[in-house]
Amino acid sequence: MTHRTHQRSPSPQPDPSEPGLLKRLKSSHISGTGAASSATVDPTPHFAPDLFGPSNIHRLHTEYDASAPFKHAVVDKLFQDDLLQRVKDEALAELSFSEKETDIYKVYQTGDLASLNFLDLQQIALLPSLLTLRDALYSPMFRSFLRAVTGCGPLSGTKQDMSIVSYRKGCHLLNHDDVIGSRRVSYILYMPLPHYQGWQREWGGALELYPVRSSPDGVPEPEAVPSKSIPPVWNQFVFFEVQPGHSFHSVEEVVVGESEDGRQRLSISGWFHAAQPGEEGYQPEHEPELKSSREQLVSTQTDFRTYPENIEPPLPSDSLTEDHVSFLSEFLNPVYLQTRTMKALASRFVEESSLELHSFLCAPLADKLRVGLKDKDDADGLGPSRPTRIPPHSAGAEGAWELRGPPHKWRYCTLRAPGGGGRMAVSPRWAHTDPDDAVRSLQDELLPSPAFRAWLACVSNLLPMRYSAEARRFRPGLDYTLATSEAKDTRLDVVLGLTPQIEGHDTAPASGSGEEEPLRGWQSGEWGAWECYMAPHDEEDDPAVYRSGSHKKKVNGVNGTNGANGHVANEEAEMADVDDEDADEDEEEDDGTLLTVQPGFNRLLLVLRDEGVMRFVKYVSAAAEGSRWDICGEFEIGMVQEESGDES
Template identity: 30%
Template sequence: MKRKAPSNPVNLPQKQASLEEDKVKGLFNKKIWDPKFQNELKNEIAEAKPYNWGTIRDLVDDELLRAVRKEIETEIHFTKKETDIYKVNQSGDLANLAGLDWNDLSRLPNLYKLRQILYSEVYRDVIAHVTGSGKLSGQKADMSINTYTKGCHLLTHDDVIGSRRISFILYLPDPDRTWKSHYGGGLRLFDSIIPNVPYSDPCAKLVPQFNQIAFFKVQPGFSFHDVEEVKVDKHRLSIQGWYHIPQKGEDGFIPGEEEAWVQTNTSTLAQLESNVLQDYEFPKFERDILPYHQVKHFEKVLDANEAERHDDKDKEVTPVSAFSDEHQLSKHEMEYLTQYISHEYLSNEGIVKLQNKFLEDSALQIESFLNDSKSELMKKLIKGNELEKDCPYAAKDVKSPWKTAVPPHKWRYLYIDGKSHENFQNEADILANLNREELQNFELLKQTLNKKENEAETELIDLVEFFKSTIFKKYLALLTSLCPLSEQVLIRRFRPGEDFTLATKCQLNELLKNVDGFVDSVLEGTLCLTPFDGWESGEVGGYELYMADNDDEGDEESKTQLDRDVEDAAVYRADDSGDSVLINSSASWNTFNLVLRDETVLEFVKYVSWSAKSSRWDIKMQWDVKSTEADE
């Protein structure tokens, strides 16, 4: 399911009357016309960190902006919109100011006047001068109204869409109250390790106030920013807008400039999807290929199971003998599985029920997956970790065995991957790991831990070793009738007010594509171990969502490169209800989800709100698989 971009720039009719220059200037704070002020602001912007940006307090006439705010509050209805990258309240049919019928503005005269002066030539020239952007279009208007209430946020991005040249946000919170830093809702700016790879933590933050504007030149690969989650029951109203490259007939128009800009500066989202930044992504989704003898063993298990199914196909329930021959589950293997898995999922009837459910849906949701003793131990340890230990938020404070997932415009969470922690204390040093090949070795990692200080981590690693065992993968093969060929297991922690993953496609293992029976899908397992409740409604995020990717619909051949670029960058995946949503699983305790996912299915974990009672904890597993059935 696609969502429309927050605003869609349109070329405004030329017949509309413009305000006279002296009237435009009179509606702004007179200081912005002062050459000394402009030059000081220009120098501040040039020296600003992490990239060139600026802010102006008391930008426009106070009376005008108060009237605009009142019009918005009384005439425009806002609806909560939520996707993988944001949660915000947008106006309905008036979300796009440029889409208004500007010939019928009796309800919004002050809003119209504000748009006129913000896109006036004299003001655009000031912004172009102080930012060094070059000429800006007054014809291509691009503005939207948003209000951020408690829980609303916008995750890290660089605003590279189409022909945008300058981004700006004009803030309209309560004009008679100071907006305080602890309210949240700040504009946060991120430095970059290298182009297109921002640091996990912001290095600058603007706390917005009424009649304040923030603006910056759109710099592909560098102008990364986000909107911090609003943490209180207050409205942070704002007008978001962009200035574009001059259009044909305007001063500063250069034939072919816009097309060249679009072709050269690929949107960040498009780069993430094309995997050009894959070398700079951690953790790496590199599934280790399983030993040949393990795979052959699983094949024999599935062949024997398939033969038994055909022999008993007329029975109402097809049994799987727990103690038959070497190709099924032996007594020793059942005893091992019983140490971890609930008995009901190890009985003949329980296994067959799961087999039939997976055969029908290509997915399973298994509640109370771990047995009671293992579940109680894990809950005690994870709760203790939540309540008794400080959770590290800054990347520099994350200590072994945990690491921070990067880059933050794709995901951010803590993880344990069974690999060495060298060079992960300083984010910039992760580049030293780019060409370093290292297999997962959780057993070695566990030996390095202080078990008293890392009791929860030690038991989580013990669970990982169980999931990586040959016996568990044999059990997995029986449930799914698929033969595992590779594996990767991660322990993850999603911190409140910090962590998420954006919607991404799965990646197949190129080394296995020529294997007979190879399935063009990845088998994914998620054991959710989130110890506190309050997640069911989805209001605090943390849910894992699978959805169909509908971006391939339409006549691609008829689209221009600009069309495709704008779609790639501006159209994120909606996580609201609809035909595209396949699975929506809220964070919970001891729930095991198993999903066979191909390249047309997107998956993400929604940003976890500050108001969540705890982190979302899980163990994430992936396997490349093959089918041994003759008709596959």
């Protein structure tokens, strides 16, 4: 398939042209003449007393210089409280919030408030306090205040960049550095609801700041765990200079809903840009020495391993050798070792470029993992009865598992290298094997084996040349991978899902009417953690935006529904039919999603990934009642030359 170039934005972007900024007046009423700006009016009375006093500025500057993990400032009270109350009321009554979700965030957001300049008088009358606050923020006095505290240099008064953002239950913003274009200072002004009660830390929504370390190639990257957490407080203003490779931050997931006293993490956020052409102090932007977090995402590389040179590479065929079958029988459901099954899978894979194989592992191994991994979540404080919805960053990252970052690319747990350094002997007696050792055997024994390589060649008609294999644990409220497209050639992705299904959530019980109830939990998409493949986007597109993890999407024969392409094996090795009805309806909605697969247990996903196609594992919500577990394999593939000399 043909793909386009991709431009990716790491943080929510208000769209100035987005309709529906106002609830009550149609966008056709917007006038291009603009309204008179109040920027020339003295803004001092709107701010908290003594904000601009020399002693206060000196104190903030001193605190700013000494702050960690990177320079930032916190103003406890920015505006007069009655003004902010009116702004909050106007925003909730008059503005429209749109849900936005990508690999890196889920938020509800208004359009760009810079477009308020183009409202007519009738519309302006609905938002007097909001206009007053915006003009005060971008006034020369306040920009001078920011320069004095941060030493950031001249700031633009004409390029305004702000919106109102609502973080409701499940909303989050993952790690990034805010570096885009001419942004100079990032800010957030909190208006959490309900105001009278005060926002509780256990509700989530804290601003998290990350220290940096030097990567092996000398580039600064964020540590996996934040070192400072700032919970939202009414009228509090947090700001910092945007710096490539340093200003890494995230917003913790909100874990309370609007139904609970109207709770939502409401805020005004945006950026002050460097002085623009024609403004005092303007200087042409120079290329930064360090790459932004967005640029680093497209420079990731997989660490491939090579197969032993003394082993002949397998050729695609319809059957395996006796030695291969003997080895694989220790791991796989025997139906997938039958010639008839492999031939049918190969035919389907050539047609669709993806397969999802259910009940892939043999029953003893599957039973050990089903019970053992669920018990491990419970023991590590990651199960349904954990004391807090958002677990501590250390949860599950001890013992056999360790934390892997950097979080501006991914965060999850992976198995530590074994202390002995040797290969673990494979045993058929899985009932007596620790679940960690069972997972390690899949990572270290099954996926790298010549036998599994031969099996892949049979069911894909491809030749695996080099491989990577990694056991991964994505913890609720903490872990994810972000969209990357580092592959310069076609790859074969192999993901063995080991996520135990939660009783009462991942099934659709029949209701009294005879109809199935909606899926919940993993299969509904409400817990996140789905595997997503996306086509590259044009620069003008809203990057990496997709509608929902539970939506079907069919592109060039790849059907991305829950279990679509799901070939359920039974004793007769029959393959389940693919339901394309809903997928056909969604084909008209070109959101770039090629394939979406929900977490599952004992399921093998095979995907032939074209050059430039992005993939990610969606952030696992704190609502999830356990971790997402898998073994992730990636294979470089070669072409097989037939005797005639033609390539196939």
